[in-house]
Amino acid sequence: MPPHPESWLRVTPQGLYCEPGGFFIDPVRPVGRAVITHGHADHARPGHDAVLATPETLAIMRARMGEGAAGAAQQPIRPGEVLEQGGVAIRLAPAGHVLGSAQVVLDWQGSRAVISGDYKRQRDPTCAPFEPVPCDVFVTEATFALPVFRHPPPEAEVAKLLKSLALFPERTHVVGCYALGKCQRLIRLLREAGWDAQIHLHGALASLCRLYEELGVALGPLAPATVANKAALKGAIVLAPPSAVQDRWARRLAEPVVAVASGWMRVRQRAKMRGVELPLVISDHADWDELNRTIDEVGAPEVWVTHGRDDALVHALALRGIRGRALHLVGLGEEDEGPAPEVAEPASAAEGGVQA
Amino acid sequence: MSVPAFAALLERLVFTPGRNAKLALLRDWFATQPDPDRGVGLAALTEELVFTAAKPSLIRDLVAARTDPVLLALSHDYVGDFAETVALIWPVRAGVNTPPPALSEVVEALELTPKPELPALIGGWLDTLDSSGRLALIKLITGGLRVGVSGRLARVALSEWSGKPVEEIEEVWHGVAPPYLALFRWLEGNADKPDPREAPVFRPLMLAHPLEDADVAALRPEEWRAEWKWDGIRVQLTAGPGGRRLWSRGGEDITNAFPEIAEAMEFHAVLDGELLVIRDGVVAPFAELQQRLNRKAVTPRMMRDFPAGVRLYDLLFEGGEDLRPLPFDARRARLEDWVARIAPARMDLSPQIAFGSVAQLAEIRDGARAASIEGLMLKRADSPYAAGRQKGLWWKWKRDPLSIDAVLMYAQRGHGKRSSFYSDYTFGLWRPDGEGGEELVPVGKAYSGYTDEELAWLDRWIRNHTTGRFGPVREVEKSLVLEVIFDAAQLSSRHKSGVALRFPRIARIRTDKPASEADRLDNLMSYVERRAPAEEDAAG
Numbered sequence: 019m020p021p022h023p024e025s026w027l028r029v030t031p032q033g034l035y036c037e038p039g040g041f042f043i044d045p046v047r048p049v050g051r052a053v054i055t056h057g058h059a060d061h062a063r064p065g066h067d068a069v070l071a072t073p074e075t076l077a078i079m080r081a082r083m084g085e086g087a088a089g090a091a092q093q094p095i096r097p098g099e100v101l102e103q104g105g106v107a108i109r110l111a112p113a114g115h116v117l118g119s120a121q122v123v124l125d126w127q128g129s130r131a132v133i134s135g136d137y138k139r140q141r142d143p144t145c146a147p148f149e150p151v152p153c154d155v156f157v158t159e160a161t162f163a164l165p166v167f168r169h170p171p172p173e174a175e176v177a178k179l180l181k182s183l184a185l186f187p188e189r190t191h192v193v194g195c196y197a198l199g200k201c202q203r204l205i206r207l208l209r210e211a212g213w214d215a216q217i218h219l220h221g222a223l224a225s226l227c228r229l230y231e232e233l234g235v236a237l238g239p240l241a242p243a244t245v246a247n248k249a250a251l252k253g254a255i256v257l258a259p260p261s262a263v264q265d266r267w268a269r270r271l272a273e274p275v276v277a278v279a280s281g282w283m284r285v286r287q288r289a290k291m292r293g294v295e296l297p298l299v300i301s302d303h304a305d306w307d308e309l310n311r312t313i314d315e316v317g318a319p320e321v322w323v324t325h326g327r328d329d330a331l332v333h334a335l336a337l338r339g340i341r342g343r344a345l346h347l348v349g350l351g352e353e354d355e356g357p358a359p360e361v362a363e364p365a366s367a368a369e370g371g372v373q374a
Numbered sequence: 375m376s377v378p379a380f381a382a383l384l385e386r387l388v389f390t391p392g393r394n395a396k397l398a399l400l401r402d403w404f405a406t407q408p409d410p411d412r413g414v415g416l417a418a419l420t421e422e423l424v425f426t427a428a429k430p431s432l433i434r435d436l437v438a439a440r441t442d443p444v445l446l447a448l449s450h451d452y453v454g455d456f457a458e459t460v461a462l463i464w465p466v467r468a469g470v471n472t473p474p475p476a477l478s479e480v481v482e483a484l485e486l487t488p489k490p491e492l493p494a495l496i497g498g499w500l501d502t503l504d505s506s507g508r509l510a511l512i513k514l515i516t517g518g519l520r521v522g523v524s525g526r527l528a529r530v531a532l533s534e535w536s537g538k539p540v541e542e543i544e545e546v547w548h549g550v551a552p553p554y555l556a557l558f559r560w561l562e563g564n565a566d567k568p569d570p571r572e573a574p575v576f577r578p579l580m581l582a583h584p585l586e587d588a589d590v591a592a593l594r595p596e597e598w599r600a601e602w603k604w605d606g607i608r609v610q611l612t613a614g615p616g617g618r619r620l621w622s623r624g625g626e627d628i629t630n631a632f633p634e635i636a637e638a639m640e641f642h643a644v645l646d647g648e649l650l651v652i653r654d655g656v657v658a659p660f661a662e663l664q665q666r667l668n669r670k671a672v673t674p675r676m677m678r679d680f681p682a683g684v685r686l687y688d689l690l691f692e693g694g695e696d697l698r699p700l701p702f703d704a705r706r707a708r709l710e711d712w713v714a715r716i717a718p719a720r721m722d723l724s725p726q727i728a729f730g731s732v733a734q735l736a737e738i739r740d741g742a743r744a745a746s747i748e749g750l751m752l753k754r755a756d757s758p759y760a761a762g763r764q765k766g767l768w769w770k771w772k773r774d775p776l777s778i779d780a781v782l783m784y785a786q787r788g789h790g791k792r793s794s795f796y797s798d799y800t801f802g803l804w805r806p807d808g809e810g811g812e813e814l815v816p817v818g819k820a821y822s823g824y825t826d827e828e829l830a831w832l833d834r835w836i837r838n839h840t841t842g843r844f845g846p847v848r849e850v851e852k853s854l855v856l857e858v859i860f861d862a863a864q865l866s867s868r869h870k871s872g873v874a875l876r877f878p879r880i881a882r883i884r885t886d887k888p889a890s891e892a893d894r895l896d897n898l899m900s901y902v903e904r905r906a907p908a909e910e911d912a913a914g
């Protein structure tokens with residue numbers, strides 16, 4: 019009888035720890051040995067001694083943290099290659115989340131755990147598609163684990179953006195999107211939809227776009243979004259970090275239509291609270307149907323949920339006889355689409371005047 | 375195709391704060407949608423079409439039969455709005471390839487389908503739609519689209535799209551019914567203007583320009599007639615064999631909100647006047663009229679506590695006779711004669727004010743301090759009743775605004791273009807705190823009056839002087855004085871300070887004044903007027 023993964027894969031304050039292998043997966047604090055699923059800041063943190071990840075993830079880490087902080091010893095491993103560490107076979111499989119993202123497949127004494135990191139099943143022209151790997155324990159995220167989250171086809175969302183540009187040709191369309199992954203995917207989707215014009219980038223997005231191009235993802239003509247040149251940005255698409263589209267930076271654009279590309283845009287109240295005029299439901303995380311479909315495909319009798327809406331997912335799994343366990347890992351879900359953006363209701367700080 | 379198209383329009387409208395952008399979306403709808411769906415959609419947006427066949431409980435039962443109760447509850451808890459939860463959680467049924475229904479099909483089927491068959495019908499529709507289509511359908515059939523499209527805005531969009539003047543559209547609007555086929559045929563130049571015949575329709579109002587100092591000197595007293603400018607809401611009364619209607623200034627039908635007025639309209643005429651709360655001949659402050667506005671149901675108690683009346687100032691039609699081409703003096707004579715003859719309940723004449731010189735008129739204007747009077751109206755004796763705002767025929771001469779120096783307390787971001795600026799300001803005045811010291815009490819909120827430069831300056835100041843945050847609201851250091859002007863101050867039990875300001879706006883930033891020297895609440899209280907002038911004052 020092979021050992022249950024519970025006996026060799028443990029939750030520690032640093033994150034998930036593989037005991038016989040002596041390494042952590044996506045640890046939140048500096049450790050000796052780390053396997054990193056992908057380059058988002060909540061999964062890839064600086065200061066580890068040895069780092070094992072895909073070549074793309076390592077390149078992203080170096081670009082974001084600088085050579086020194088991205089792991090003293092970096093070991094690239096391509097999907098399919100197997101590496102042994104303390105009797106544990108380590109292999110990476112594509113996760114379809116962002117460029118370089120991978121699931122970590124661990125085999126020990128005939129028992130297998132798959133740590134999926136963040137993943138999605140929708141098509142993404144900027145990275146390899148998710149590969150289901152049968153296992154005994156599947157470790158999953160649950161960012162969008164409520165049945166109200168079903169991401170529509172991203173092509174339809176991009177069509178909405180293009181329709182708005184046709185309807186408001188004088189207005190700058192500024193789209194809030196995360197710097198790593200979402201931004202480049204959006205650009206590729208726009209190119210596929212026939213948008214050949216220059217796409218303007220907020221300064222915070224430029225370096226990762228350059229890196230994607232170096233890694234072989236062609237993005238077409240890009241230009242910096244110089245807000246000083248307001249007239250040139252009329253009718254243009256400007257991409258910016260979500261925090262910038264709602265603040266002073268965006269107001270200097272020509273009558274901006276503020277769009278945000280995120281899975282959270284699916285719920286109207288949330289989008290409205292953030293003052294978004296054009297919500298685009300485009301996500302790099304699995305939606306409710308994808309989560310459930312994936313769990314069924316990998317056939318694991320037991321599923322561990324790292325972060326997100328574990329209550330709903332564990333309940334849905336129980337209905338199908340799958341044992342679900344919430345790990346409550348801290349520190350995850352802080353970059354990219356992150357936790358649900360909670361905005362407090364306007365406090366009635368004061369009484370209003372009578373308005374005619 | 376059309377429920378999804380309507381859903382896409384709704385979605386854009388819900389998120390679009392700007393009026394111009396809303397107009398562009400509506401024009402696009404008129405230009406691209408086929409009949410009868412574009413008219414059905416228009417009626418749904420302006421809430422001319424209201425359904426009652428499907429109750430929210432029907433939707434609740436439909437979704438309950440299709441989802442796990444725990445997941446439904448968790449989802450509802452997260453989303454908040456139940457209709458939206460249903461639209462999002464509705465499971466996709468494999469193998470459904472029926473096309474989604476047309477809007478007109480939905481409307482027709484809801485009317486004809488027997489009640490027991492409604493759940494299957496609606497469930498079947500929901501299966502054919504995506505989430506935004508489902509949300510549109512659910513909101514449509516249970517009422518409550520609430521997308522901020524008034525009838526007036528829709529008519530402006532129709533005018534911009536077709537090139538026909540909005541006044542002409544207003545005239546026929548209430549004589550045509552959804553799906554407005556005759557209206558669209560006319561707007562597209564394929565038919566004559568629809569004839570409303572006996573139906574009560576709204577006639578576009580004649581509007582006044584503000585009188586500037588430069589215009590005052592040019593006034594020749596003998597050519598002008600003066601009346602008080604009452605602080606109520608402008609209304610048009612239309613009554614005849616075809617029915618009775620009370621229209622707001624923008625042409626919205628507000629008859630149901632004031633049943634006592636409708637009941638009193640036992641005549642055949644079209645009149646222009648001011649809707650007011652009037653007790654024993656005395657006009658109450660605007661705040662009291664506001665109690666009656668925007669209420670769905672009118673209770674007998676509200677009618678007793680806030681009795682509505684109309685002060686009449688013009689007669690547009692008597693019977694079928696159109697008096698609008700007549701000079702003002704002739705219409706006034708007909709109006710006085712008509713009021714004397716018909717003596718309608720709840721209505722009286724807006725008195726004319728005698729004056730010998732412009733200087734005397736200015737004195738009368740400045741002497742009026744009653745909250746129910748905003749200033750004077752000046753009407754040219756020979757002017758016809760002309761729709762819209764023609765310069766030089768009617769003037770409004772508002773008395774100077776009142777002013778206080780208040781302390782900025784809280785700021786909030788604005789909407790639309792201003793959503794990145796802290797542009798809504800709550801300000802307060804000092805009052806004794808009961809322990810020998812003084813405290814600030816909020817007295818009002820202002821969103822306007824400043825220049826773009828002042829707005830930018832205030833925004834920066836607020837960001838640099840924030841002391842606390844509650845959601846989108848920032849509390850600031852109590853150190854900036856703003857000169858706030860307003861039209862009137864009224865007692866109000868709904869406000870912490872006990873007083874409400876009418877139309878407050880920022881006049882100046884007083885960086886020269888320390889906060890401790892801002893006004894006291896007592897200063898503001900001295901502006902509060904509880905009494906409207908009696909008739910004899912007005913006639914003087």
Ligand SMILES: [Zn+2]
Nearest residue numbers: 058115136354
């Ligand atoms: Zn991620």
